[in-house]
Amino acid sequence: MTSSSRDTVLEKLTEVFRDVFDDEAMLLTRDTTAEEIEEWDSLNQIKLIIGCEKAFSIRLKPREINALQNIGEMVDHLVAHISNA
Amino acid sequence: MPTKKNHSGKKDPETGHLSDLLGDEALLSHPAEKITRLAKRFNKSPALLREAGPPLKVAVLSSFLTDYLVEILPLMFARRGFTAEISAGPYGVMAAALLDETSSIHTENFDLLLLLPSYLDLAHLPPTGCTKEEAESCVQKEADFWASLWKRLPGPCVQMSFGPPPLRPLGELDAFAPGGATLHGRRTNMELATRAPASLAFIDSEALAYRLGKERWHAPRLYHMCKQPFSFDAVAHIADCLAAASAGIFGRGRKVLVLDLDNTLWGGVIGDDGMQGIEIGPETEEGEAFSAFQAYILKLRQRGVILAACSKNADSIARQPFREHPAMILTESDFSAFVANFEDKASNLKRIAEELNVGLDSLVLVDDSPVEREWVRTRLPEVMVIDLPDDPAGFASALDDARAFPLIKLTSEDIGRADSYTNRTKTKQAMAATKDMDSFLAGLKPVIKVESVGPGTVERIAQLIAKTNQFKINPRTFTAEEIIARGEHVIALRLTDRLQDYGIVSVAVTKPGEGKLEIENWVMSCRVFSRRLEYVMRQLLAEAAKAEGAERLDLNLVETDRNGLLKDILPQMGFETRDGDGKKDVETIWSSIAQPPSSLPAHHMKIV
Structure with a gap:
């Protein structure tokens, strides 16, 4: 998987986050964690999972997503799912 | 040829102005995440929230997680003309909250209760292969349970009917054989509808599920993740449907x-x-x-x-x-x-x-x-x-x-309304042409019948009070039960003239007090404005006061953006206020001696 496709996934993921948190200025980096986003609670986590599934046309396992440590890991996880699909 | 879809009027929830989007009838065609995003932004704009319309305190009781629904509800209520303040208890305590008289449902004065069970709340599913009679008794058990809860309703209520279950273990027979869960849900809905009190309206979950399709309605994964059995798309539609039905209850549906x-x-x-x-x-x-x-x-x-x-x-x-x-x-x-x-x-x-x-x-x-x-x-x-x-x-x-014309109960007045408006236009044209108003009104040969409160009239009386907006002294509504309880203190007038029977078009609800007769509410349908029907009511109120030995008539006027005409009419009928100029949505007490002023023009109506 090339770094450019990782960038595309991060971009799309940022859009999902912007929708869920209604924050058009929101910027994600690979190091961003849940602690840094105030409203990131368990209910918004579900919205993020459903939002990703829709945006990337994939199915995710909530337990696997919950175990991820930061956005970088999430991007990698999504990239792996997309290439498997 | 594929159907052409028109996007010309469609607005983008990301860039559009919030206030424009409120009136966007295509809103529900946007993806759920865009709608929730808009709702989120709306909830953060208290100024816009207040502009939506009169305040409405709404309680939500449900058997599933409603956090997502509650997030969207204020936006959907705003689109139907209300500034809604939503209070949702923890899910799964529907019955407990209603039965416990000390719960907030009973102690806080809510204007409206949303009661939201899902198909998972069907508690008496008939066993597979049971007889028709056994299946019927299961339906009765469901209905008995709800009837016992409804006795504790604090006021007007919108309830979700039982939607279709996601699985059909009996295949096609699930909808036709006595032991089928689909059939059981449908029959329960029908039984509930016949037994529901007048203050309760249902939304049709099956129609919603049908509109969205099974895949977009049910969300078993979400149920496992967070106890919300419906998809996010479904939640947006449920919210809109609840708001539309509520608008119907409070007379804010379109006409x-x-x-x-x-x-x-x-x-x-x-x-x-x-x-x-x-x-x-x-x-x-x-x-x-x-x-x-x-x-x-x-x-x-x-x-x-x-x-x-x-x-x-x-x-x-x-x-x-x-x-x-x-x-x-x-x-x-x-x-x-x-x-x-x-x-x-x-x-x-x-x-x-x-x-x-x-x-x-x-x-x-x-x-x-x-x-x-x-x-x-x-x-x-x-x-x-x-x-x-x-x-x-x-x-x-x-x-x-679009759910523009929510209908809560179909009354004979509904059936005749369009004709009545057509005649009204004719009457108005005739009025404009007649110089002598008195002879014109007398020529219509109007007859007023004072209707007593009973099974045939109570729903129309409650409906008229709820639906009237212009000639209405305050926002207070009454359930059918409350109307029955007030019985002879309710004055309901039916107008008939040589053109037609208008049905019950004016109601006053009164309460005898110390030396006075208090008018709790007084409404008149706008269809009969300029007919001097309010003078008839004024006369009957004087008679009612006399019968109670009261010398004075009192009423609480709450000015809204629609009942401004009362500030001219009330003084004409002898009422005065010492509270000075009232602000919007604030009560002012108006008082009059029982007898109407002698300057009041003749109403030319025969009272029977």
Whole structure:
């Protein structure tokens, strides 16, 4: 998987986050964690999972997503799912 | 050929102004994540929230997680004209909260309760292979349970009916054999509907599920993740449906359907294409579609929606198809107002509202032209503007899906309303032509019947109080049970004249007090304005006061943005206030001696 496709996934993921948190200025980096986003609670986590599934046309396992440590890991996880699909 | 979809009127939830999006009838066609995003932004804008309309305190009781629903509800209520404040308890305590008299449902004064069970709350599923009788007794057990809860309802309530279950272990028979869960849910809904109190309205979950489709309705994964059995798409629709039904309960549903003519009721332009050129009737595909649309509109009229025509045409040309085209389903007399000229639509809509004596927020516009729709939307944001697709085959559905005319109970007044408005326009025209108002009113030979509270009248009485907006002294409503409890202290008037029976059109609810008779509420339908019916009520109130030995009449006026006319009428009928100029939505006490002033003009009505 090339770094450019990782960038595309991060971009799309940022859009999902912007929708869920209604924050058009929101910027994600690979190091961003849940602690840094105030409203990131368990209910918004579900919205993020459903939002990703829709945006990337994939199915995710909530337990696997919950175990991820930061956005970088999430991007990698999504990239792996997309290439498997 | 695939159906063309019209995106011209569609707004983008990311870039559009929040206030514009409130009136966007296509909002529900956006993806759920865009709608929730908009709702989130809306919830953060208290100024916009307050502008939506009168405040409404709403309690939510459900058996599933409602956090997502509660996030969207204020936006959906705002679109129906309310500033809603939502309180949701923890889910799963529906019965406990209603049965416990100390719970907040009973102690805090909520205006409305939303009661939201899901198919998972069907507690007496009939066993597979049971008899018809056993299945029926299971239905009765479900209904008995709900009937016991309903006894504890604190006030008006909207309840979700049981939607179809996601699985059908009996296959097709699930809907037909006595042990089928699908059949059980449907039969339970029917039984509940017949036993529900008048203060409760249902939303049809099966119709919602049908509209979205099974895949977009059920979300078993979400249920496992967070106990929400419906998808996010479904939640947005449920919220809109609940808000629309609530608008119906509080008389804020729309009343008048304003129809453009060319390319809306028939294909083509009558002024250019002529009688032979327009498309209506079974000869062409488009003609069929317009016929189907007209047939749907006629159904709406029959249930009480008032029709108005608004067309950029010369009047005689606009009327020609109604008079001469054999395939037309709607006739001229179906329209209570008919405006055809070359003025702009916004001015004409104002004229129609004035002629029918309704507010602009009672109007729904159906017009094929995106330009006209946009013009009206920007000029008159109070008017609901339906987004039509390009293909006329989709017109009826677009209107049907908008939930513009919520109907809570179908009364005989609903059935006769459109006729009544048509006659009203005639009466008004006659009035304008008559110089001698007194002789005109007397010539109508009006008769007032004082109706007693009973099974045949109580629902109409409660409905009239709830639905009236203009001649209404305060926002207080009464459930059917409360009306029955007040019995002889309720004065309900039926008006009949040589033209028609208008039904019960005015109600006063009174309460005897120390030396005074308090008027808890007093309403009169706008259909009978200028008939001096309020003078009849004033006289009857004086008689009621006398019978109670009271010397004074008292009432609480709460000024709203719609009942301003009362500030002129009340002094004319002898009422004074010491509270000075009232602010909007604040109570002021008005008082009068029992006897009406002698200066009050004669009402010319026979009272029986």
